[in-house]
Amino acid sequence: MRHIAIILAAFGVLAAAWWLSADSEYDWQLHPALPLPKVPDDNPMTTEKVELGRWLFYDTRLSGNETMSCASCHIQSLAFTDGRARAVGSTGEIHPRASMSLVNVAYASRLTWANPLLEHLEDQALTPLLGDNPVEMGLGGHEERFAELLHNDVKYRELTKRAFSGDSDPYSLLNGVRAISAFIRSIISYDSPYDHYLRGDVDALGKSAQRGMDLFFSERLECFHCHGGFNFTDSTTHRDARIEGVGFHNNGLYNVDGEGSYPRDNTGLFDMTGERRDMGRFKAPSLRNVALTAPYMHDGSIATLTDVIAHYERGGRIVEEGPYAGDGRLSPYKSEFVTGFELTDEERSDLIAFLQSLTDTSVTTDERFSNPFAD
Amino acid sequence: MLKTPALATLQTKFCCLRGAGIISFFDPGSHSVFERIALLIVLSMAGASCSEPMRDIEIPFQVTWGGEPMSCDDAGLALTDLRFYASNLELLTADGDVHVLQQLALIDLENGQGACQNGTTEVKQKVSGSVPVADYEGLRFTLGVPFDLNHADPLAAQPPLDDPAMHWHWRSGYKFLRAGVRSENDGFWIHVGSAGCQGTVGNITDCRFPNRVAVELDEFDVGKQSVAIDLEALFKGINLADGERSDCSSGPPEDTCIAPFRALGIDFAAGERVDAQQVFSAAP
Numbered sequence: 001m002r003h004i005a006i007i008l009a010a011f012g013v014l015a016a017a018w019w020l021s022a023d024s025e026y027d028w029q030l031h032p033a034l035p036l037p038k039v040p041d042d043n044p045m046t047t048e049k050v051e052l053g054r055w056l057f058y059d060t061r062l063s064g065n066e067t068m069s070c071a072s073c074h075i076q077s078l079a080f081t082d083g084r085a086r087a088v089g090s091t092g093e094i095h096p097r098a099s100m101s102l103v104n105v106a107y108a109s110r111l112t113w114a115n116p117l118l119e120h121l122e123d124q125a126l127t128p129l130l131g132d133n134p135v136e137m138g139l140g141g142h143e144e145r146f147a148e149l150l151h152n153d154v155k156y157r158e159l160t161k162r163a164f165s166g167d168s169d170p171y172s173l174l175n176g177v178r179a180i181s182a183f184i185r186s187i188i189s190y191d192s193p194y195d196h197y198l199r200g201d202v203d204a205l206g207k208s209a210q211r212g213m214d215l216f217f218s219e220r221l222e223c224f225h226c227h228g229g230f231n232f233t234d235s236t237t238h239r240d241a242r243i244e245g246v247g248f249h250n251n252g253l254y255n256v257d258g259e260g261s262y263p264r265d266n267t268g269l270f271d272m273t274g275e276r277r278d279m280g281r282f283k284a285p286s287l288r289n290v291a292l293t294a295p296y297m298h299d300g301s302i303a304t305l306t307d308v309i310a311h312y313e314r315g316g317r318i319v320e321e322g323p324y325a326g327d328g329r330l331s332p333y334k335s336e337f338v339t340g341f342e343l344t345d346e347e348r349s350d351l352i353a354f355l356q357s358l359t360d361t362s363v364t365t366d367e368r369f370s371n372p373f374a375d
Numbered sequence: 376m377l378k379t380p381a382l383a384t385l386q387t388k389f390c391c392l393r394g395a396g397i398i399s400f401f402d403p404g405s406h407s408v409f410e411r412i413a414l415l416i417v418l419s420m421a422g423a424s425c426s427e428p429m430r431d432i433e434i435p436f437q438v439t440w441g442g443e444p445m446s447c448d449d450a451g452l453a454l455t456d457l458r459f460y461a462s463n464l465e466l467l468t469a470d471g472d473v474h475v476l477q478q479l480a481l482i483d484l485e486n487g488q489g490a491c492q493n494g495t496t497e498v499k500q501k502v503s504g505s506v507p508v509a510d511y512e513g514l515r516f517t518l519g520v521p522f523d524l525n526h527a528d529p530l531a532a533q534p535p536l537d538d539p540a541m542h543w544h545w546r547s548g549y550k551f552l553r554a555g556v557r558s559e560n561d562g563f564w565i566h567v568g569s570a571g572c573q574g575t576v577g578n579i580t581d582c583r584f585p586n587r588v589a590v591e592l593d594e595f596d597v598g599k600q601s602v603a604i605d606l607e608a609l610f611k612g613i614n615l616a617d618g619e620r621s622d623c624s625s626g627p628p629e630d631t632c633i634a635p636f637r638a639l640g641i642d643f644a645a646g647e648r649v650d651a652q653q654v655f656s657a658a659p
Contacts, residue, residue: 112545115545116573116575117545117546117547117572117574117575117576117579118545118575118576119575119576119577120576120577122530123544123576123577124544124545126529126530126539126542126544127544127545130539130540130544131544131545132493132540133566133622133624140539140540141493141494141495141540143539173530174530174531177530264629267626267627270627271626271627272546272570272571272572273571273583273627274570274571274583274584274627274646275571
């Protein structure tokens with residue numbers, strides 16, 4: 001009898017340990033071919049946290065003037081971009097750069113367009129929330145409101161208590177940011193026609209898209225050097241990655257002084273390192289859902305996929321006039337992979353057909369990622 | 376045994392070096408067992424002698440433009456922001472002794488009113504502390520946050536580092552100084568902090584441009600004088616009449632940073648201290 005009690009107790013301890021190790025209980029709902037994303041040790045995934053984060057992501061009360069939420073610049077139907085060339089903050093200030101897609105950001109080794117320091121969403125989220133140069137959500141100076149919202153709103157109080165059950169005082173900016181980060185990590189796309197094709201459904205890609213795929217992965221076009229791997233960006237990592245990819249590239253968009261300079265408010269990696277060789281180097285964004293994320297480039301300065309391809313065909317952009325006039329093709333800092341190539345009209349439309357096959361309409365419609373206030 | 380340099384020093388300056396003695400005691404490489412026992416005895420004596428008279432000190436700070444007081448409510452040229460971190464605040468005696476007044480303080484000279492609408496209503500115009508009674512004649516501090524504290528997790532930071540307006544989330548580290556002025560149709564602001572950092576947030580290994588400013592006021596009348604921050608001196612290389620609002624945020628491509636950094640004693644392009652700063656001074 002006593003033995004049974006001990007065994008039962010041991011079983012209970014094990015069960016409790018399993019239940020507490022939240023990460024193992026969280027169901028990413030990943031296809032077996034996809035690796036598990038990296039998650040910071042102090043913010044393991046749980047369904048409760050993701051649920052809290054989903055509400056917060058869509059809540060305009062997180063902005064200084066209560067007009068915008070995270071979702072204002074990260075719209076689900078546009079693969080969590082905003083369709084603008086440059087983002088606009090809650091006070092109307094225009095950001096120098098475009099809103100990036102959040103799809104599969106859990107696999108990003110570095111965050112934002114050109115910041116080698118930013119590894120975790122928990123750190124990154126502070127800039128749009130609190131930053132004042134430019135003002136994005138504009139909660140800076142009112143940051144106590146975040147904790148008050150978690151504590152005073154009946155729904156949030158319950159969700160926060162459940163998501164951070166181990167905390168004596170769970171109602172904090174830090175926990176709010178952790179929940180939003182957990183929600184954003186959960187937004188994963190792996191259900192495009194291209195993915196179905198890889199899994200053996202040969203009819204998932206039309207003939208044109210298949211020819212475009214061959215072009216994309218060819219040494220002639222060199223696209224895959226920067227936009228390679230399962231996430232179509234070389235800045236990719238995951239839990240079992242042996243090498244963490246971190247890549248920043250100058251793709252020849254600007255050459256304003258004949259010496260490779262970029263516009264002052266968008267110098268890329270140079271802004272962080274001060275090394276001249278880093279001028280105009282930006283992260284290659286993931287191309288998943290790229291047909292939904294126009295306009296393109298860090299400053300939204302290319303309108304369509306056709307124009308993007310024309311840019312790479314030329315091996316750099318020529319800006320004819322204005323303050324940014326110059327020939328990016330001649331930049332001394334341009335990537336060795338942006339050398340230019342020639343395409344027939346048919347090849348060009350094949351390439352676009354392939355890029356369109358990276359659109360995953362399940363991630364843009366999945367209710368798990370949609371606005372809960374609209375329900 | 377009592378002739379070792381560390382002990383000799385301790386005998387003459389019990390109190391102010393007590394901290395150093397304790398550190399020395401725990402440093403395994405620095406003393407023999409006997410020396411350590413002796414140190415322990417001396418340190419306990421030093422404890423008694425630390426009951427020597429102490430004095431509460433307040434160092435006031437004020438903002439000026441060309442020596443005249445400046446505020447957020449001024450007509451014409453007005454203050455828009457002035458907040459900064461001062462670390463290792465030390466008082467110097469005529470004999471060359473150094474006493475730490477405070478390790479780290481946030482000075483906030485804007486009140487959120489008028490042109491400072493993006494600021495805070497709280498102000499902090501003084502640094503206070505307790506030091507032994509002595510004849511002090513100098514004050515020195517670093518404008519900036521020490522490296523380890525500067526790059527620790529900002530969300531777990533303790534006061535005075537828990538002010539989100541002072542943290543530079545995307546650069547990693549704090550804004551050591553936020554200062555700005557504006558007129559009817561012109562303005563300028565500067566954010567000074569470490570740049571060109573390597574590593575990742577939470578694991579920064581080094582910064583190419585530390586941008587910490589040394590402030591040394593050799594003749595400072597403690598109890599009578601205040602520290603004046605003169606923004607005319609800081610912005611003297613900036614055209615505030617060309618109708619173009621501009622800024623410097625310690626980023627490498629910014630020509631607008633060269634002159635103000637020079638006023639702070641730093642060669643902006645090299646990221647090195649080259650001169651004495653000209654912005655902070657002792658004022659009546």
